[in-house]
Amino acid sequence: MALHRGLNIITTLKHVSIRIYLYFLFFLFIITFGLSMFVLAPLYKAAIAPNARWRDLNVLKIWPHVYRVIWRSVSNKAYRDMYPSKLTDPPKLHNNPSEVRIKDSWQGSKDNCDACKLTCCAQIYCPMIDHKGRCLCYGSWYFGYLYCGRHPENQAQMDLYNCPKWEMRNAPQEDIKNTQA
Ligand code: SF4
Numbered sequence: 001m002a003l004h005r006g007l008n009i010i011t012t013l014k015h016v017s018i019r020i021y022l023y024f025l026f027f028l029f030i031i032t033f034g035l036s037m038f039v040l041a042p043l044y045k046a047a048i049a050p051n052a053r054w055r056d057l058n059v060l061k062i063w064p065h066v067y068r069v070i071w072r073s074v075s076n077k078a079y080r081d082m083y084p085s086k087l088t089d090p091p092k093l094h095n096n097p098s099e100v101r102i103k104d105s106w107q108g109s110k111d112n113c114d115a116c117k118l119t120c121c122a123q124i125y126c127p128m129i130d131h132k133g134r135c136l137c138y139g140s141w142y143f144g145y146l147y148c149g150r151h152p153e154n155q156a157q158m159d160l161y162n163c164p165k166w167e168m169r170n171a172p173q174e175d176i177k178n179t180q181a
């Protein structure tokens with residue numbers, strides 16, 4: 001029991017440390033006007049796109065995009081509130097199937113969004129997509145701890161990008177079914 005609790009504390013401390021580290025990298029980016037991303041490029045790459053090839057990273061597009069993301073997060077409270085996360089939260093590589101489900105009208109694969117006509121990634125002009133349409137950040141700390149891994153996990157996120165695939169489960173009805181089962 002004590003060992004289990006100790007391991008939980010270590011895991012939580014790890015999540016907190018990684019989040020603080022990511023925020024620190026973005027803070028450095030802001031105060032150096034992006035220079036830190038060039039000077040400490042291996043650190044930024046390891047945190048954001050560890051598996052990407054250097055030649056696939058378009059720094060001239062990434063630089064303004066980071067500013068866009070930071071500005072939207074800092075200046076728009078409604079946007080911030082759409083992506084609630086605590087320092088202690090574990091990373092997520094997908095949304096929670098007990099809270100969301102795929103719409104009956106979705107024609108594409110369950111496992112990817114390839115059938116989406118106007119992806120949320122394209123709507124925000126994200127430069128982290130390679131020439132085959134794959135996310136260069138997938139699986140990274142940035143992906144799991146900040147926005148993308150958990151997207152979309154609530155109605156506001158689905159509405160923001162007019163998502164054709166996901167919808168929220170009707171929690172009260174599910175609860176009733178579970179109670180009756
Ligand atoms: S808008 Fe929805 S379906 Fe389209 S890429 Fe984003 S999450 Fe996938």
Ligand code: SF4
Nearest residue numbers: 121126128135137148
């Ligand atoms: S999931 Fe989309 S928005 Fe997020 S980093 Fe990857 S390409 Fe960009």
